[in-house]
Amino acid sequence: MSQLLTRVDRRAHIAILLLIAIAVLVPVLALATPPRSLFHLPPYLVALFGKYLCFALLAVALDLVWGYCGILSLGHGAFFALGGYCMGMYLMRQIGTRGVYADPILPDFMVFLNMKALPVTWWGFNHFPYALLMIVLVPGVLAFAFGWFAFRSRVTGVYLSIITQAMTYALLLAFFRNDMGFGGNNGLTDFKDILGFNVQSDATRAALFAITAIVLAATLLIAQLIVTSKFGKVLIAIRDAESRTRFIGYRVENYKLAVFTLSAVLAGIAGALYVPQVGIINPSEFAPTNSIEAVIWVAIGGRGTLVGGALGAVLVNWGKTYFTGALPEYWLFALGLLFILVTLFLPQGIVGLVSRRRTIPEAPRGGDVEEGKVDSADVPAAAR
């Protein structure tokens, strides 16, 4: 055990301890302090930062595949949204007769659409353990099937990025359709309670925040152990020189499939934690721009550092909240500018600015003194 802990670097240690601390402190400050107190946390801030932590979890999941294995997924928002829908379906079935149409089984939108019976896809979602299982299985199975075909066919680089983007776009279009049975355009909302607790109460919000912080801390710990294992070293090897990795005998497609599936599951969990905190899930979560924004969080925070992705997600979304309030029309310009500046001046992101040890080396520099520059001659001396 202690041997395992030595593999967690200082950065991850700090982040994990900080997350555990806020998981305890935030509920205390939000619930146990009088509203006028200087230390009181208003409930809206708890919900807001709970949302940021979900994005941070998504960013860590993305960094695992992009930062360590070089798979630039532009469709991770899809796994996030699928996890979110699974949680949303559970929450919908908890409404019961409290809906507008008071149907004990069918959610409001189904009554409205004249659906007579609950679609098979919704069966079982009234049970929380079943919903939890689906939160893991649905994104996991999709990622496994997608990766099985993509990685076996050796689709890499920009082509892979494009088909991940196409995947999330296809899901966006599918979920917009009413006859898919997932609430179409409006998605799922009007949630009442989760495990019997009112989703909108301050106490539930604080608890959800604490759970999200703990899940994020646990994910950082596990991810850190994965990337420092030999398995993680193989992932980095694949990122650096894929065909070399293959020629020394590793089945690259299996490694990619494993890490891609794991990452999708983590993204799904992030989505599932997100939905009860924001109170709605609709097809716009599948929008390609969401997935691209997640890539920007990771780039800004520091690719291949895990903690960097989480930090980037929180900071960028904090900035987004501020900007869209103060200067809404300039947010996308600001985000674009930030991305360009970070790419140009901070290739290691914010974390790279702080830590001295390089995680991704810059392009090899030429001009070493020992290095002889000899062009391979076409005419060998034998013929002289």
Add this chain to the structure above:
Amino acid sequence: MDQATLTRSLLYLDGINVTFDGYKALRGLSLTLEPGEMRAIIGPNGAGKTTMMDVITGKTRPDEGDVYFGGSQDLTQLDEATIAELGIGRKFQKPTVFESHTVEDNILLALKAPRKAIATLFGRAAADQQSRIDRILETVRLSDHRDRFAADLSHGQKQWLEIGMLLAQDPKLLLVDEPVAGMTDSETAQTALLLKAIAEDHSVIVVEHDMDFVRELGVKVTVLHEGSVLAEGPLEAVSADPRVVEVYLGR
């Protein structure tokens, strides 16, 4: 070639044809390598040297022809990872190492050990792992650089690291593509010594342009031209062959 040659040889290529978009990269290439032999392959650009390596390592499937390893393994039916596990290691023309890993981790990854994802994620390191890494680092003269990132090594050091990674796989056959391209004279001389030492207990195929280097190796030479074997024999005999002189100087 007959059955006896097939079973006796470590590597057996017969009548290999490879065509890329109408361009015939290999036409009827045949070559056999005895166990324990070191062979130098020379030939002008476009002679098919790299394509031949691609065929042996499973990167390219030949349109026609047989490729057998160890007398029984049909390499045309296997993928890169399987062929690597059978015991064929390959060094690329351009040094290809894992730049963001340390020298030691580069060797560790190449070291003969279970390659499955489950094994690398949960498995324990072999007890003799460290001593094997130490021995290889010593062989390729990189013991003092073990903690440096591979990206920070000089060109020659990267070539040696890659040869070290090849050794770590403990292959029966090493394919080495232009090991001394871009090296200084002293690095070239050291590389020749290194390869000779390796050839003592491995079979090696070296593709090289540098004739002084090939002379230093002192082994049987195969000359490729336009996708097939033009001449084969000791370097002196081959370089006296008028057809070889024609190919190199007649252009």
